[in-house]
Amino acid sequence: MIEDISTVLWKELKEFTSQGGRGRMAKITMIMAFVPALLLPLQFGRAWIESPLALTTLMLAPFIVLTIIADAIAGERERHTLETLLASRLSDRAILYGKIGAATLYVMAQLTMFTLPSLVIINLFFGRDGLLIYPASVWIGVFLVGPLVAILTSSVGVLVSMRARTVRQAQMTLMTIMLLAFLLVPIILAVIAIGALLALSAVVSADTLNGLFEFGRQSGILAGVLAALSILLVVDLALVSIVENRFHRSRLVVD
Numbered sequence: 001m002i003e004d005i006s007t008v009l010w011k012e013l014k015e016f017t018s019q020g021g022r023g024r025m026a027k028i029t030m031i032m033a034f035v036p037a038l039l040l041p042l043q044f045g046r047a048w049i050e051s052p053l054a055l056t057t058l059m060l061a062p063f064i065v066l067t068i069i070a071d072a073i074a075g076e077r078e079r080h081t082l083e084t085l086l087a088s089r090l091s092d093r094a095i096l097y098g099k100i101g102a103a104t105l106y107v108m109a110q111l112t113m114f115t116l117p118s119l120v121i122i123n124l125f126f127g128r129d130g131l132l133i134y135p136a137s138v139w140i141g142v143f144l145v146g147p148l149v150a151i152l153t154s155s156v157g158v159l160v161s162m163r164a165r166t167v168r169q170a171q172m173t174l175m176t177i178m179l180l181a182f183l184l185v186p187i188i189l190a191v192i193a194i195g196a197l198l199a200l201s202a203v204v205s206a207d208t209l210n211g212l213f214e215f216g217r218q219s220g221i222l223a224g225v226l227a228a229l230s231i232l233l234v235v236d237l238a239l240v241s242i243v244e245n246r247f248h249r250s251r252l253v254v255d
Helices: 002-016 021-044 052-069 074-078 082-086 092-126 136-163 167-203 206-246 249-254
Strands: none
Touching (some): 002 092, 021 052, 021 092, 074 082, 074 167, 136 167
16 A cells, blocks of 8 residues: 555656646746745844744645646546556555645645745844744644645645546636635634634633633744644544545546
């Protein structure tokens, strides 16, 4: 199983570095990640390290995935290579995990190219008083939350790509889903937070509630990142399970 996943993973990564459509798109997104990594630290200075600004890097992850995951099945179908892939000895799970894994590794490479050069730039221009490093929340956010965001987006992308006839159709559908998510998720989280506060206020004393607020204030960004990590882990496990149940070569051939 591991060997089969590695085979698909290697195939996908080779396509990301090829001269074809996926390769060109991969190179464009790589440049788009690297250039801001040099410019933003110069603009914000030490605040880039001392504040949660670097966590905005995570917003790149869904868009990076979008550029490549739409091709996962729809691209194979367009290039008439899907039948060959499905006729191979590779299992359905190996194909699925290989494609999701390749997209996740690609995102991590991009986030690394954004995060580490920024750290170097900050220390070169603003590190006169000693070495400057990111706080724990940034390291956890970028290198633990980042992959989970990539897995979530990749899983949705595979579901969409399975149904799409062309890569362009898959990209447009994914872009619509992403825009709706960016609009609706903050509203949903706000409603949940308000509901939770109302429920807590009904069952706990004002002093206890104030204590919870004080704990949240003191724990700050790190607590939020850890909470996001826990939620994403649960969501990813559920979503990957759904995709795995739907990812069958017989269904792909019929579709």
